[in-house]
Amino acid sequence: MRRREFLTALAGVSILPAISVRAQQSTKVYRIAMLHPSHPVAEMTENSSLRYYHAFFEELQRLGYVEGRNVFIERYSGQGRVENYTSLVHNVVSRNFDLILAMTAWMAMPLKKATSKIPIVAISSDPINDGLVTSLAHPGGNITGVSVDPGLEIWGKRFQLFREVVPTISKVGVLAQRQNPERDVLVQTTEKAGVRVVGPTRVDSGSDEDYRRFFVATSQDGADALFVDGSPENITKRQLIVELAAKYRLPAIYAFRVFVEAGGLMAYGTELGEVFRQAARSIDNILRGTNTNPHIE
Numbered sequence: 001m002r003r004r005e006f007l008t009a010l011a012g013v014s015i016l017p018a019i020s021v022r023a024q025q026s027t028k029v030y031r032i033a034m035l036h037p038s039h040p041v042a043e044m045t046e047n048s049s050l051r052y053y054h055a056f057f058e059e060l061q062r063l064g065y066v067e068g069r070n071v072f073i074e075r076y077s078g079q080g081r082v083e084n085y086t087s088l089v090h091n092v093v094s095r096n097f098d099l100i101l102a103m104t105a106w107m108a109m110p111l112k113k114a115t116s117k118i119p120i121v122a123i124s125s126d127p128i129n130d131g132l133v134t135s136l137a138h139p140g141g142n143i144t145g146v147s148v149d150p151g152l153e154i155w156g157k158r159f160q161l162f163r164e165v166v167p168t169i170s171k172v173g174v175l176a177q178r179q180n181p182e183r184d185v186l187v188q189t190t191e192k193a194g195v196r197v198v199g200p201t202r203v204d205s206g207s208d209e210d211y212r213r214f215f216v217a218t219s220q221d222g223a224d225a226l227f228v229d230g231s232p233e234n235i236t237k238r239q240l241i242v243e244l245a246a247k248y249r250l251p252a253i254y255a256f257r258v259f260v261e262a263g264g265l266m267a268y269g270t271e272l273g274e275v276f277r278q279a280a281r282s283i284d285n286i287l288r289g290t291n292t293n294p295h296i297e
Helices: 051-062 082-093 105-114 154-165 182-192 208-220 232-236 238-247 257-261 272-287
Strands: 030-036 071-077 099-103 120-124 143-147 171-175 196-198 225-228 252-254
Touching: 030 082, 030 105, 051 257, 051 272, 071 082, 082 105, 099 105, 099 272, 105 120, 105 143, 120 272, 143 272, 154 182, 154 225, 154 252, 171 182, 171 208, 182 196, 208 238, 232 238, 238 252, 238 257, 252 257
Parallel strands: 030 071, 030 099, 099 120, 120 143, 171 196, 171 225, 225 252
Antiparallel strands: none
16 A cells, blocks of 8 residues: 655545446446535535535546536435434435445445445545455455545654644643544543643534533633544534634644634645545546556555
């Protein structure tokens, strides 16, 4: 698995080989589902405020797929309600799409259980640890895709960079989603650096009020800085998180650039635009019946 680093962001992108599927349909018209756990469906377009969706649709068009002409795309959102993810997945599978783009393992895992026939392109953090595949080189089954995981050690690098910008850190709040296993890594990284973790360390429901309660509790416990994990629900709520961090005077470091674009202090992580471009290439390879994907050099 090869990776390359950018000066502005770390592109920890790895590509799983494309699965071999049906030959290209004679009509050359495809039905694709896009499935995200929390982004509103209105954001999953080429006009989205999230630039990585621009990159995705630009790449699809460059590869010859024009929505409404030779590809029809239906968008689905879990609206951040974890308890509804499985039923949403079963609804999507029942519609018998030619391919499903599953954003995050939280969408891809129930899809894997629900269908062994529909090709799935998954954008996930660590497809092996997430249980999606047993091997990056030979994923097998009906799942392929793109990994955004540069390794959990990136949290140590984030903390190092954060301390260069905010050297007076003494107590850190950790804002993580309850289902994200990275929460423990964030806490351990901070404690190993000799900095105390305070506050609740997670949000449960993902509602606006849940975030507000988190910031109140974290501030009352004396936090003077904040770590924010890269959960999709946090990306969806990025504007609220950034505004609350400013309100409570908590300098914060984030996993992705989108938080900085929303007004956050700093971020260090995967370049999501490249991730989504690679996802578009994986989709093209599958629809064309190609057996392998190009690798990032």
